[in-house]
Amino acid sequence: MDSVTHIVLGACIGEIFVGRKIRHRALLLGAVAQSVPDIDIIAGSWLSPAGDLLAHRGITHSLLFALCMTPLLAFIADRWRRPHNIAFRTWLYFFGTEILVHLFLDTGNAYGTGLLEPFDHHRFSYNNLFVADPFLTLVPAMVFIILILHKGHRARMKWAILAIAYCSIYWAGSLVNKARMERDVVLTTRAQHISYDHHFTTPTPFNNLLWYIILEDSNGYYVGYHSVMAKNKDIPFAYFPRQDSLLDGFRQREDVQQLLRFSQGYYTVDNRQDTLRFHDLRFGQVAGWADNKAPFAFYYYLNSDDNSLLIQRGRFARWNKRTIGVLWKKMMGE
Structure with a gap:
């Protein structure tokens, strides 16, 4: 805490x-x-x-x-x-x-x-x-x-x-809310015919009503948001491929080994403008409740030394009146 x-x-x-x-x-x-x-x-x-x-x-x-x-x-x-x-x-x-x-x-x-x-x-x-x-x-x-x-x-x-x-x-x-969220994830994925190997649920920033959900399959992750207050159990998901092959040539580095261990398997890798980035998905997206295709808040440059403030980097970049309003509405189950 x-x-x-x-x-x-x-x-x-x-x-x-x-x-x-x-x-x-x-x-x-x-x-x-x-x-x-x-x-x-x-x-x-x-x-x-x-x-x-x-x-x-x-x-x-x-x-x-x-x-x-x-x-x-x-x-x-x-x-x-x-x-x-x-x-x-x-x-x-x-x-x-x-x-x-x-x-x-x-x-x-x-x-x-x-x-x-x-x-x-x-x-x-x-x-x-x-x-x-x-x-x-x-x-x-x-x-x-x-x-x-x-x-x-x-x-x-x-x-x-x-x-x-x-x-x-x-x-x-909070444990009761967690149990309700786990139940809703099972019911929703069955209804939407989504299969997954592992999943992860955790609250979104500063509340215990709106939850962040990750479903992992063999190639990547479904990411979605759901409130314990929501009457509609349907959860819209966005899909992010893991792109594991981008780690080829980096996997034996000590820092990459540490990141893989720390992320507990919930990670993706992308290449933007010739910059390789490692994302730990557990720390959420930048205002992802307003846009579930938003970038992830945690990213580590694999070919750059600018890696300070890993967990907090960009976390509040897209926070504004609109995204805060959306957060509140989704917390309330709207």
Whole structure:
């Protein structure tokens, strides 16, 4: 998830564990503790763009990292500003909860989380949340502000519990939406006589109602959009060939091997104006709900060094009043 969600939810967890003992400092400590796994952004300073894709949410988002860092952080906190009346096991529960919640939240979106690194490189992802969902973040953010302003611990505890309960319910609701989308994909593809080997569904930007769908066959992918609010179960698809042969001569390169591993098989290659581009389809199209033939937001130049901002490059290029209006209408099932 995005940093804001981790910070405000981490602050609420901090209030529950140690708010009574250290008051407002619990908010800061909770926000920092929840953000610890994201220290992997430092790796981007010396890794290649493709290597950085795999480093992010890798070892620092693993269960091994949680197991090692929890007692270390608890030890540091236990010796922070002594004397204090916080038991060491409280620090263990606090930091363990913060880090594990961070890892769990990050399994919600398409990037995936390397929970078993370095023993297994599989990326775990439920694909049930967009990486930044204001409908998820709004309530804990409001509670965070209330916690800063409110002085009574009993009321503060109730507010913190409310924020965590809301996020839990929203997460459960997103899984229900995911299940409904999976059902609609099966029904629609049967009705439209579309056969496929694998498929992928994930929410579109900033909501959990309109979903992005990929159906993979032996030669390429069907791409479409569908809302859980839609009464019409028919889904219009656009087809994109994989064009795997364009990787001939590049496949043994280290960066290409990293991209193939990262994309989990959902990729296409194209050649535009003598520039070869590798696309990871999981990160969607540029306003694809308004034009399902739109270009993909993630692209990596195979014969150029300009490969910064891979995931975000072009994501909002076609966002305007019209495409935002179309997004809202399709979210509502129109």
